[in-house]
Amino acid sequence: MGAVIREDRFAWANEAPEATVAVGEDPPPTAEQLLSRLGRVEAYGRLPFVEACDLQGSLYDDGTFDRRAVFQAERLPGTNGPWWATVEPNGFRASDVSSLQTLAAGRNAAAFFWNINAVMRLTRVAAGAVLTDFDPLLEVDAVPADGRDLPFGDAPRSAAIGLLERWTGVAITEPWFLATKPTFIVETRIR
Numbered sequence: 001m002g003a004v005i006r007e008d009r010f011a012w013a014n015e016a017p018e019a020t021v022a023v024g025e026d027p028p029p030t031a032e033q034l035l036s037r038l039g040r041v042e043a044y045g046r047l048p049f050v051e052a053c054d055l056q057g058s059l060y061d062d063g064t065f066d067r068r069a070v071f072q073a074e075r076l077p078g079t080n081g082p083w084w085a086t087v088e089p090n091g092f093r094a095s096d097v098s099s100l101q102t103l104a105a106g107r108n109a110a111a112f113f114w115n116i117n118a119v120m121r122l123t124r125v126a127a128g129a130v131l132t133d134f135d136p137l138l139e140v141d142a143v144p145a146d147g148r149d150l151p152f153g154d155a156p157r158s159a160a161i162g163l164l165e166r167w168t169g170v171a172i173t174e175p176w177f178l179a180t181k182p183t184f185i186v187e188t189r190i191r
Contacts, residue, residue, distance in 0.1 A: 010158035012174035017053060018116050022086045022094035023168040024109035031073035031182050034084050037102050038093065040187040047072070047183040053089035055183065069093050069188055072181040079169035087177060093188055095121045097130055110167045112160040122160045124167055136160045
């Protein structure tokens with residue numbers, strides 16, 4: 001098991017706006033190359049999370065949400081080297097097993113999705129295989145051994161963010177989550 005993670009460090013996730021956070025070890029040199037695995041990529045510059053969320057909302061307004069999604073992507077340092085981290089404001093695509101496998105391209109990746117309706121999904125893939133895929137709110141008995149000491153029963157969002165760090169070595173912090181990051185719209189082939 002990884003180092004003990006203090007769950008209070010991840011308490012911010014319990015109140016965070018709905019999103020999917022995905023972290024993958026794949027080494028493409030640019031975010032565009034990473035995201036192009038899902039479909040055609042259009043760069044939108046650097047936006048803070050709240051503006052990226054508004055951009056995602058505009059896809060509902062124009063009726064293109066079913067085929068387009070907003071992603072923010074940045075390479076982050078980790079204890080096992082740098083990994084790509086993505087945020088989908090009010091999005092879900094990277095939490096889908098097939099999407100996560102596509103993003104991972106046969107390597108290690110993990111994603112955590114949550115929404116305003118308390119729907120959640122925590123997924124981990126390695127070498128194309130699904131290692132973990134469960135709802136951290138409703139399927140507490142499905143928590144893998146390396147996460148059983150985390151507060152999934154009381155604070156499933158913070159526990160899931162903590163487990164993402166254990167799996168990847170990358171700390172997803174509130175300042176990073178809300179910060180200005182490279183932002184893209186992806187016309188996804190995966191729905």
